[in-house]
Amino acid sequence: MALKRIDGRKANELRKITAKVGIIPNADGSAMFSFGNTVAIAAVYGPRMLHPQHMQNPATGILRCNYDLLSFSVHDRKRPGPSRRSQEISKVTEWALLPVLDLKEFPNTVVDVQIYILQADASTRTAGINAASMALAHAGIPMKNLVCSVSIGKLDKDLVIDVNKAEEDFKDGEGATDMAIAKIANSNKFTLMQLDGKVQPEVIADMLKMANKACEEIYKIQEKALKAVLE
Amino acid sequence: MMEEDINEAHEAGEEMVSSSEGKKRRAIVPGEIIVTGEDFLPGDGARREGDNVVASRFGLAEEAGRIIKVIAVTGSFIPRRNNVILGRVIDVTFNGWLIDIDYASSSFLPLMESPRFVNKSEMDQFLGIGDIVAAKIWSVKSKGIDLTLKGKGLGKMEGGMVFHISPNRVPRVIGREGSMINLIKDKTGCDITVGQNGWIWVRGENVDSEIKARQAVELVADKVHTEGLTEQVEEWFAKK
Numbered sequence: 001m002a003l004k005r006i007d008g009r010k011a012n013e014l015r016k017i018t019a020k021v022g023i024i025p026n027a028d029g030s031a032m033f034s035f036g037n038t039v040a041i042a043a044v045y046g047p048r049m050l051h052p053q054h055m056q057n058p059a060t061g062i063l064r065c066n067y068d069l070l071s072f073s074v075h076d077r078k079r080p081g082p083s084r085r086s087q088e089i090s091k092v093t094e095w096a097l098l099p100v101l102d103l104k105e106f107p108n109t110v111v112d113v114q115i116y117i118l119q120a121d122a123s124t125r126t127a128g129i130n131a132a133s134m135a136l137a138h139a140g141i142p143m144k145n146l147v148c149s150v151s152i153g154k155l156d157k158d159l160v161i162d163v164n165k166a167e168e169d170f171k172d173g174e175g176a177t178d179m180a181i182a183k184i185a186n187s188n189k190f191t192l193m194q195l196d197g198k199v200q201p202e203v204i205a206d207m208l209k210m211a212n213k214a215c216e217e218i219y220k221i222q223e224k225a226l227k228a229v230l231e
Numbered sequence: 232m233m234e235e236d237i238n239e240a241h242e243a244g245e246e247m248v249s250s251s252e253g254k255k256r257r258a259i260v261p262g263e264i265i266v267t268g269e270d271f272l273p274g275d276g277a278r279r280e281g282d283n284v285v286a287s288r289f290g291l292a293e294e295a296g297r298i299i300k301v302i303a304v305t306g307s308f309i310p311r312r313n314n315v316i317l318g319r320v321i322d323v324t325f326n327g328w329l330i331d332i333d334y335a336s337s338s339f340l341p342l343m344e345s346p347r348f349v350n351k352s353e354m355d356q357f358l359g360i361g362d363i364v365a366a367k368i369w370s371v372k373s374k375g376i377d378l379t380l381k382g383k384g385l386g387k388m389e390g391g392m393v394f395h396i397s398p399n400r401v402p403r404v405i406g407r408e409g410s411m412i413n414l415i416k417d418k419t420g421c422d423i424t425v426g427q428n429g430w431i432w433v434r435g436e437n438v439d440s441e442i443k444a445r446q447a448v449e450l451v452a453d454k455v456h457t458e459g460l461t462e463q464v465e466e467w468f469a470k471k
Contacts, residue, residue: 022305028306029305046307049337061335102287108335109336137260137289138289138305139305140288140303140306142287143261143287143289144261144287145262185262222260223263226260229305230258230290230291230304
């Protein structure tokens with residue numbers, strides 16, 4: 001591949017990842033995850049009492065996610081508060097995480113996950129999902145596995161991993177496409193695939209293959225960060 | 232007078248103390264394979280997946296004979312039967328009290344479980360809204376938690392102050408056979424009751440001794456993973 005990425009990375013190279021667990025003392029579980037300049041923090045509260053009562057489910061506990069870009073996280077100040085975009089991302093984050101959770105032990109309760117993006121440089125939802133997955137584990141919630149998430153981009157005809165803002169705005173050739181992907185670690189089960197742009201159907205298999213590889217790396221970092229709090 | 236319940240509380244939490252004799256423990260993340268083979272049985276926090284025993288939660292994996300379990304080290308309080316907890320009265324109903332114990336479902340202390348006879352019309356004189364009470368968990372059901380006050384050291388906590396630590400740090404604060412908490416009691420002259428839910432009540436001669444006890448407890452809670460903690464705390468008291 002002749003492609004030169006704007007920040008000089010190789011096509012299959014992630015940005016520098018940092019992960020830390022236990023950053024918010026008042027939360028039951030918390031974590032920070034960053035891809036380069038994209039920084040996400042997640043806090044987990046609960047299982048706790050669920051209000052309004054009509055949302056309570058006597059069969060199982062429920063998961064409630066809230067994703068928010070903080071006003072200072074982007075170049076032009078973002079108007080604070082929920083938006084159409086943040087509501088959608090909250091919902092897909094919830095769906096990406098729910099398949100690994102087992103909340104049957106906690107009927108009528110809620111697990112709240114708050115995800116805040118401190119700095120945004122594209123791929124914020126994937127960073128948020130990675131942070132939330134670690135925070136849920138840290139909160140001692142019964143889980144089948146961790147969730148790893150990464151974005152795969154297509155710049156003109158070349159596939160790249162973990163797109164940043166400059167690449168998201170790429171205009172040449174076929175333009176830029178990106179897909180946020182989340183999967184259950186060490187398995188072939190995907191919990192989130194969100195395509196933004198155009199892509200040939202036969203390319204998707206390649207994108208997933210790239211995501212698999214990147215998720216292995218991400219999983220190792222998540223695992224290390226979690227185990228670090230026990231030492 | 233408090234000794235008894237501290238020891239009981241200690242027994243309930245003993246399995247969570249991180250240094251134990253001869254058992255292998257290692258940090259584990261959810262979904263990680265702990266052991267492979269048919270010889271093992273999954274215990275608390277573990278499950279079987281084909282040939283493997285896999286962790287269902289984050290914590291320390293321990294092999295106790297054939298049983299593999301994962302011990303919780305972080306996260307919110309999980310009530311168990313016979314835990315001694317501290318709570319705050321949030322409502323007085325016609326046949327008991329509702330107690331807030333920092334858990335998702337509500338907990339109920341029936342009138343019948345008070346140690347002496349309480350007249351239904353004078354219930355709020357025995358325990359009113361906002362009072363702090365030490366109680367024992369009688370049962371944990373999906374509908375809620377039932378408490379009892381029958382037992383030594385249980386009842387309303389009068390005077391003093393209450394503060395919170397992480398419930399996972401409680402076993403360390405109590406120490407082996409209550410050694411740590413007894414040390415802090417000796418050095419400060421305070422009465423201390425530690426609830427398994429991480430609520431701690433202290434009452435001393437004066438506020439200064441209470442604050443000293445609180446600082447000591449928070450010191451222990453902060454340094455949860457260091458060895459020789461008792462010596463460190465003794466040193467800390469010597470400096471004060």
